[in-house]
Amino acid sequence: AQTVTQSQPEMSVQEAETVTLSCTYDTSESDYYLFWYKQPPSRQMILVIRQEAYKQQNATENRFSVNFQKAAKSFSLKISDSQLGDAAMYFCAYRSPENYGGATNKLIFGTGTLLAVQP
Amino acid sequence: ETGVTQTPRHLVMGMTNKKSLKCEQHLGHNAMYWYKQSAKKPLELMFVYNFKEQTENNSVPSRFSPECPNSSHLFLHLHTLQPEDSALYLCASSQMSSGGTDTQYFGPGTRLTVL
Numbered sequence: 001a002q003t004v005t006q007s008q009p010e011m012s013v014q015e016a017e018t019v020t021l022s023c024t025y026d027t028s029e030s031d032y033y034l035f036w037y038k039q040p041p042s043r044q045m046i047l048v049i050r051q052e053a054y055k056q057q058n059a060t061e062n063r064f065s066v067n068f069q070k071a072a073k074s075f076s077l078k079i080s081d082s083q084l085g086d087a088a089m090y091f092c093a094y095r096s097p098e099n100y101g102g103a104t105n106k107l108i109f110g111t112g113t114l115l116a117v118q119p
Numbered sequence: 120e121t122g123v124t125q126t127p128r129h130l131v132m133g134m135t136n137k138k139s140l141k142c143e144q145h146l147g148h149n150a151m152y153w154y155k156q157s158a159k160k161p162l163e164l165m166f167v168y169n170f171k172e173q174t175e176n177n178s179v180p181s182r183f184s185p186e187c188p189n190s191s192h193l194f195l196h197l198h199t200l201q202p203e204d205s206a207l208y209l210c211a212s213s214q215m216s217s218g219g220t221d222t223q224y225f226g227p228g229t230r231l232t233v234l
Contacts, residue, residue, distance in 0.1 A: 004161070035222070045209060045225035091162070095221075106175065107223060109162040 002027045004094050006110035013082045014118050020067075021077045021113045023092030033095045034068070034075045035107070040088040048090070051075065079115075087117045121145050123226035125210050131232045132200065140195040140229050142210030150215045151193040152223065153185060156207040168193060169215055200233045207231070 003026045013019035025034070036048040051059045051068050058066050063083075067076045079086055092110040123144045132138050144151060153165040167175040168187040182204075184196040193210055207230050211223040 033221075037225075042227065043207065043230075044227045045211075047222055047224070050222060106164055106167070107162075111159065111161050 002029075002032075002094050002096065002108050004092055004108050004110040006090075006092055006113050008113045009111070010114045010116070012116045012118060013079070013086075015082055015084060017082055018078060018080045019082055019115065021079075021090050021092075021115065023075045023077070023110060025073050025075065025092075025094050025108075027073070027094065027096075029096060031097045033097075034066075035093040035095070036064070036066070036075075036077045037091045037093060037109075038086075038088045039091065039112075040085075045091075049077065082117050084117050084119060087115055089114050123210055123212055123224055125208075125226040125229050127229060128227065129230045129232075131234065132197070133234050134200060134202070136200075137196070137198040139197065140208055140210075140231075142193040142195075142226055144191055144193075144210075144212035144224075144226075146212055146214075146224060148212040148214045148224075149190050150213045150221075151187060151190070152211040152213075153193065153195050154209040154211065154225075156209055156228070162209065166195075197231075200231075202233050205231055205233045 005024045032053045034051045037045050038048045039045045049059050049061045049064050058068050063080045065078045089112045091112045094108045126141045150169045152167050155163045164177050165179045166185045182199050186194040207228045209228045210226040213221050213223045
């Protein structure tokens with residue numbers, strides 16, 4: 001079974017600095033999808049970034065980028081120029097390749113990293 | 120309204136009560152999900168509905184009963200719950216399609232407290 005591990009329960013960063021959140025996963029599949037979700041104190045889970053395993057290029061969304069190391073099964077999130085609004089719980093998630101028409105679309109989540117941004 | 124909405128946002132109930140959680144998605148998606156989020160634990164998938172058909176019941180106790188009358192609405196009926204069922208219940212939706220990334224979009228959640 002697939003598992004997702006986030007080894008940093010809490011992280012802190014100064015405003016305008018860069019922080020990296022780590023995520024590792026375990027799978028025997030060769031094709032899959034990886035996600036980072038953000039859950040601010042208001043609780044709405046928001047998609048930050050996603051990565052298809054078959055793509056070698058690391059995904060980037062504005063100040064957010066990932067370092068995807070497929071062989072190492074590592075999927076870290078880098079937040080550049082941190083802002084106060086980035087303070088939230090960040091969840092890494094894994095999804096198997098989709099089997100359209102029958103199988104589920106199960107996301108497997110890590111336990112999350114609580115990011116604090118210091119002014 | 121846009122996105123995924125959930126009502127109520129907060130619910131306190133006794134162990135003998137019967138209540139229902141409601142989720143509505145305004146994204147035109149064909150799949151909906153219920154997750155349970157407890158403190159210090161990963162989100163746990165409870166149920167999946169694909170085209171209104173339940174495709175997964177992740178070993179959830181029968182005191183939780185889902186209902187999906189159409190692709191836009193999802194309910195979670197609760198009865199004779201236990202205090203350990205207190206958690207944040209999240210609804211999500213996605214567009215299942217062959218070869219697609221099929222990203223899930225979440226609602227704000229219902230904070231449930233069982234006394």
